[in-house]
Amino acid sequence: MTTATPLADAPATYEPGSSTTDANSIKTRPATLRMLGAELRLLLRDPVTTTFVVAFPIIAMLIIGGVFGTQPNEVFPVNPSHWYVASYFTTVIGATGLIMLPVHIASYRERGVLRRFAAAGFPRWSFALAQLVVGLITVAVAGALLLAVAAPVYGIPEVDDLGRVILAATLGAIAFIAIGVLLGTVLPTARSAQAVGLLLFFPSFLLGVGGPPPAVMGDALGTISEWLPLGLVTQAVREPWLGIGSANTALVVTAVLAIVGVLLAGRRTAL
Template sequence: MSTSTAPAPVPTVDDADLRRPDRSVSRRLLASELRLMTRDPMTLTFVLVFPIVTMLIIGGSFGTEPDEAFPINPAHWYVASYFTVVIGATGLIMLPVHIASYRERGVLRRFAAAGFPRWSFAAAQLVVGLVAIAVSGTALLAVAAPVYGVPDVEDPLRVVAGVAVASVAFVSIGVLLGTLLPSARAAQATGMLLFFPSFLLGVGGPPPSVMSDVLREIADVLPLALANQAIREPWLGLGDATGPLVAVAILALVATVLAGRRTAL
C-alpha cells in the first residue's frame, strides 16, 4: 500500500476575500511569509547567527589601533563591514532556498490558483527580505556595541542610501535565484558558492592591503564588495563611495525588474 505526502499548506482565498481589494489578500500572504521566516533555521543560522559570531571573532583579531592594514580602528572596520554580510546572507542564501523550495513543491502554482494578485508574491518576498536585514542588522549592532562599540556614522545620508540600494539589490537577486534554480538543495549550493568567496574577498575576510593584486582586483568588482564599499566608506569617513553606490543602484534596478517578471503569479 503506497502513501503520498500531503502538499504544503497554502493560504486560501474565499469569495469574500476576492471581493475585497487586492491589498487585503496580499496582506495575508505577507503575514504568512513573515511567520514562516521566524521558523526557518536558515534565517536564524546564516542571517542572524553567522554574521554576529564571525564579527565577534574577526573583530577582535586585529586589535583596536589603526595600522598599515587598517586606516581606522580595525574592530570598527569589521562592525561596519558585517552589516553588509547580513545583506549578502539574506539575498544569496536565505531567499533562494526559501523560494526554490516553494517552486519544488508547486506552491507558486497554488498561490496563483488561490487568486493572489500577480505582483503579491514578489512584493511579499521583498518585504520579508528587508525585514530580515533590518532585524538581523539591528541585532548585529546591538551585540557589537558593548564589545567593540558602534562606529560613528560620518555621512548618514549616503549610508542610508547604500544600505537601501544594497538591500533591494540583494533581496531581488535572491528572489531571482530562487525562481531560476530547480530545487532547494540546488539553491543552497549555488548560494553558498556565490556568498563565501564574496564574503572572504570583499567584506568580512582579510583587509585588502594583505591580499595579492589579483585578489584585490577580483574583490573590487564583486557585487557584494561594491555594496560593502557603498556602506562602509561613508560610514567610517573613508570616502563618498559614489561609484560603488551608482553601480549597486543599477544592479538593484535590473535585478528588481527581472525578479518581478519571474515571480508574477
Template sequence: MSALNSATWRLIKTETTLSIRDKVAPLWGVGCPLLVLIILGAVPALKEPLQGAGGLTAFDVYVPVMILFALAIVALTALPATLAGYRENGVLRRMQSTPVGPARVLAAQLVANLALAAVAMVLFLVVAGLGFGVEPPRNPAGFALAWLLAAAALLSIGLLVTALAPGRGPASAIGTMLFFPLMFFAGLWVPIANMPPLLQGISHYTPLGAGMQAFQDAYLGAFPAAQPLLILAAYAAGCALAAVRWFRWQ
C-alpha cells in the first residue's frame, strides 16, 4: 500500500511537471486571465460602483470572473486535451498492465489541475488586493466552498468531454465550444446584472453563472445561497457519474 501511495505521489508530481511544460494551463489558465485582470484594473471607468451590486465596482466584479476564467481554461481546455491525448497515444492502455493503473493517472491529472487553479485563484486575489485595492471576499469560508464546488463542477465537465471525445483534437474543439458560452453567462463580456431578465435566468442555471452568483454573495459578506451551491453540486455529481459511465481507457 505504501509503495502504491508513493507511486501515486510521484505520478502527481510528474503530471504537474508535464502540465507546466505543456504551457497550455499555465499560460492560458493563469497568464492570460492575470493579464486581462491587470489591464481592466487600469481602466478608471471600471472603478465606478455598479447598480444592484451592493457597492461593488465593475472591476470588483471582474476579479471573481477572472478566477472562473482560469478554472474554465484548466478544466475545459488543458484537462480534456491532455487525457484524450494520453488515450489517443496509448498511454492509458499501457498503464493498465502496471500496478499503478490508468485510474491513478486520471487522479493525478485532477490533482495537478486543481492545484494549478488554486494557485491562480490566490494569485488573482493577491494582485487585485495589493495592486488595485480590491477587498478580499468578506465571507472567506463561503468563497472557499463556492470555489471548490465550481472547481468540482468544471473538472467533472472536463472529464465528460474527455470521455466523449475520440481524440485530442475533438476534445479541444468541444472544450472550446463550451468555454465561450459558459464565460458569457459568467459575465465576462456583459455583467450578469446588466443582462436582460431571460439571460440572467439562464445564467443562474449554468455552472459559471451559479459560481459567479455564489462568489458575489461571499464578496458581499453573506454565505452563498443554497441554490447556486446545489446547482454546482448537481453539475459536479451528474457530469462525474456520466464521465465514469462513458470513459474509455483505450
C-alpha cells in the first residue's frame, strides 16, 4: 500500500463548527471533490488494486473460460466460455469490496488518517461518498478491461436484458462497496483487513463465481453457492445477460444487501 495521503488537498480554512449553513455548503463541496480526486490518484498507485481487481479476474477468466469448450451441454445451458465471461464480470465486484477497499481504508485507520480528515474539516459523510464513487469507477473500468480481453478470445456474450443486467451490476457493486467500507472501518490494520478479505473472497469466488457450475456440485455446496452474497450478485447479472432466467429472487436479495450495507457503512463512518 502506498503511504501517500490526500491530506495536502484539505482546505486549510474550513471550520467544522461554523454556524453558517451556506458557508459550510460552499466549503464542503470543494473539500469533497478534493478528497475524491486524491482517492482516485491513490487508487492508481495501489498494487493491490492492479492485482486483485484488474489482473486476477482477467487471468482466471482466460484460464477457466476455455476449459469446458464452447458447446452447450447438460451442465451449461449456453456456451461455457460465455457463461464464465458473464460470471467473471462479477469477480471484479467481489475483489473491489472484499479486498481493495478494506485494505485501503484499514490502512488509513492504522495510520490515523481518518482522524486527520476530521481535523482538517472534511465532513464525515464525504469519506463514505468518495469510497462509493471510487469503488464504482473501479468496477466500471476493471469490468470494461475484462470484457475487452474476453472479446477477441471467447467473444462477449450477447446481452439478453441490458436494463436488468445494469441494475443488478450496479446494486451488486453498491452492496460490496458498502461491505468493503464496513470491513475497513471495523478491522484494525491493513494486514488483518487483507487476511479477512482473502478468507471471504476466495470461497465466494470458487463457489459462487469462478468454480464449477452449481449443477455439478453436491447438494450442500450447490445450496451454499446459490446463497453466498457474491453468488447472488452473479446470478442476478448472469441469468438476464445470457437469457437463461430472470433471477428475480437474486435481484431482490442483492437490492436488500445494498440497502442494508449502505445503512451500516454510513452509520459506521458517521461514528
